[in-house]
Amino acid sequence: MQIKDIPIDQNHREITLHGSYEFPMAVYLDQLDRNSLGFVNWHWHDEIQFSLVTKGEVEFWVNQRSYRLKAGQGLFINSGYLHMSRPVSEPDSTYICIDADIKLLSFFPGSAVEQNYIKPYLKLSGFSEVIIDGEAEWHKDIRAKIVEVYELYTQEAFGYELDICMLLAAMWRTLISNQKNRPEITTNEYVDQQRVKTIMSYIHEHYMEKITLQELADIVHISKGECCRFFKRIAKCTVFDYLKNYRINKSIELLQTTELTISQVADSVGFGSTSYYIETFKKHVSFTPREYRMSMSIPQR
DNA sequence: ACGGACTACACAGGATATGT
DNA sequence: ACATATCCTGTGTAGTCCGT
Known part of the structure; x- marks a missing residue:
């Protein structure tokens, strides 16, 4: 198994350096x-x-x-x-x-x-x-x-x-x-996009901590209900599905690059319980964290 | 966009089993 | 012996609906 992801960092923008300064x-x-x-x-x-x-x-x-x-x-x-x-x-x-x-x-x-x-x-x-x-x-x-x-x-x-x-x-x-018949982006869509970006940025910076819906709603100045609604409307997933995916991706980085125990990895990416981390990991990746780490240590062809 | 009511399920945490 | 995995249960809250 060889896994690669677009490296999404903790900055306000989730992004890789594409190429180099000389040839970006x-x-x-x-x-x-x-x-x-x-x-x-x-x-x-x-x-x-x-x-x-x-x-x-x-x-x-x-x-x-x-x-x-x-x-x-x-x-x-x-x-x-x-x-x-x-x-x-x-x-x-x-x-x-x-x-x-x-x-x-x-x-x-x-x-x-x-x-x-x-x-x-x-x-x-x-x-x-x-x-x-x-x-x-x-x-x-x-x-x-x-x-x-x-x-x-x-x-x-x-x-x-x-x-x-x-x-x-x-x-x-x-x-x-040749840009005729283009779809129009409305002002409302633009505002929603900015809000989604704000919430995602917040998640990228605080994924290792406990995050509540109220917290996320507060940073974009809307109610909890509206926060769930608009995020799903734009991102097609719930806020906490996004957070979970992000945490799993971060944990994969730690499994690959550190020797932290599974419990430590779970804790480092914001999972309060190791059992829940393992269960979630297996649901997403089809391997337990330990199986995944072992498979990564086997040299690839 | 809000707030209240309601439901489903995510999650924590403990007990126990299994693997190394 | 220790780390990890699995199972189970109770609780809190995310998510949705609806009226405003």
Whole structure:
């Protein structure tokens, strides 16, 4: 068993450094059953994202909308929008995921390109996501370029960074030129999104402590009932399901990287009782924590 | 968006079994 | 002997519904 997750840290934003300072972009081939939970949980990042399903069928959630994409279909997600992905039926459904810092498209800070063609589109209403699944030429073009970027990135031949920058700029150009019939994001949706982010950030910082619903409701200044309602409306799971998933992911990190006992791990990630931790872990990962740790110590091929 | 009523279930904690 | 897993039970609260 080889498990990998998108590293979600304790900062206000749950995110990885995609690539490096010198070349701030990264490409992943994301096979969903390699995530410990079997899916990529809710997160957001400043990078724009291009995805192309290569195997099976993947359900993407962006804002309050869900899209089921089969192999060959793609999706663009703009900077800063909450999203998640999970397999529809085949657990090993896979997609190419390109995360690129918008700096790569801006050429230099304050440039005309940035002022006229990048910044205005990052916060543009109705440009949160674009499904790239049709027969239109520009759809085909972007899908082909996603594959091209993936190949360049994995092969690392001479000049690949330059080629990727050109491709990304061309993809962005195509996208902003063809954004008719986009879904609109309402002011209410925007407020809900900000609230969800606030609650998730709070969970990332306090998951090791006991968290109550009242506490979460207070930080976004709404009642407990409304807190449950709106979170489920946006994230499609309850607040405490999200917290539980987050704690399990954190415990997996500790099992992999420390020699803490199972009880200590349970305590470190906010589970007040070892028994409940083991039960929950087994429900989510299909192994007990000890079995999981032992399997990780067996060298992978 | 709130508050109250209600229900289901998450959770803690103890006892005991099992594994190393 | 100690750590971990499993089972069980009582309690608190998360989540939902409904009226406002």
